[in-house]
Amino acid sequence: MFLVTDPPEPPATDAFVLEPLRPDLIDLDTEAYLTSPDVIREHSCGRWPVVGFGREDNLPLVIRHWSDHQARRAFTYLFLDPEGTSSLGCLYVQPLFPYLESMGADAQTLLRYAGGATARVSYWLRQDSGPELAASVAERVDEWLRTSWPLDSYLYRATPEEEFTVSSLDRLPLDRVVIDLPAEPHSYLWWSAQVRGGTTRMVS
Template sequence: MREHDVPFTNLESIPEGLATAEFILRPIMADDAELDYAAVMESRDYLRTWEQSTWPADDFTVEANRKDLVGLEERHADRRAFTYTVTDPSGTECLGCVYLMATDGRSFNGARITAVGDQRWDSYEAAVYFWVRRSRLATETDRALLEALRTWLAQDWSLHGHLFVTNEQFTQQVGLIGQTDLQLRFTVENPGKPGRYLAYS
């Protein structure tokens, strides 16, 4: 989830982050390259399914990751997209990432978006994606993160609606969302990607 381009123009303020007993969210920085890289490469097999791409390649490097993070940091500052690293409370281990991107961003250009019921895509301002490193799935960090994100997005953000988005082939996350009261609102088919994306609110 590394390329987003359309700015958020209506937000009053951007939250600096979130701290819970289990983890900390804060804007990602280039200096996070090594910690982020460790989480990415540990989780690369399922991230390829989540991303519906070959990223990260087996020969992905810390320096290549640093370049990616420079771009994410710039986009965050420019309000084109928001990326938060998720770390343990001590800040010494990356547990995953959270991405907020505009629903009118280029990732959705050319996509076939199908509503479930009478939903309108333009009623939602942000698409939210997240992943948790593989070794933290056993402790249900993904479940705790989703619960925290739901409260944080509702209380601290001034978004005009948001959707949690995952890919139907990423069955672990689909199952997680299916255990909540979130409802499927849209399916999204992107050209060249085999699996549909599922958007919930």
């Protein structure tokens, strides 16, 4: 269970606006997804379909995300351009502990990240964006999570192929951590932050 009952108002910046992913935004979401096949393959480790995927395929996924958002099970946002006319990508804020448990994390790791107010954060940005947007997204999203969300801690997850995301997160005051997940078939990079006092601890 994700113990976040009242997510904060999403930020609006000069580079992007965050909006919860709702069914009425499906066309913007689908367009960004379909024009970013390499990004989608890198972000999902090839798990998400690209060829032959369309609006009707995306609709039940968007409905599920919106249902989870309303039920406070997980939160999905679109990065929109400042005018709100185009999607720049997606942000996911999900409970961390159930994922660690399902992927066979050891008892020490589970204890370290136990609790319903610890989040797993990931995002992708459309293929025609560049390092400037990636840097702005990393800085503003991290500020928002750190100062506005009722979280104990949060971890970013990215693949090594997401070069702009990796370099942007490496520039933030975060700690690279290594998490051993025997049931996870994909190799991910992780960055850890704590927001309610204490120090960030490395996982080995």
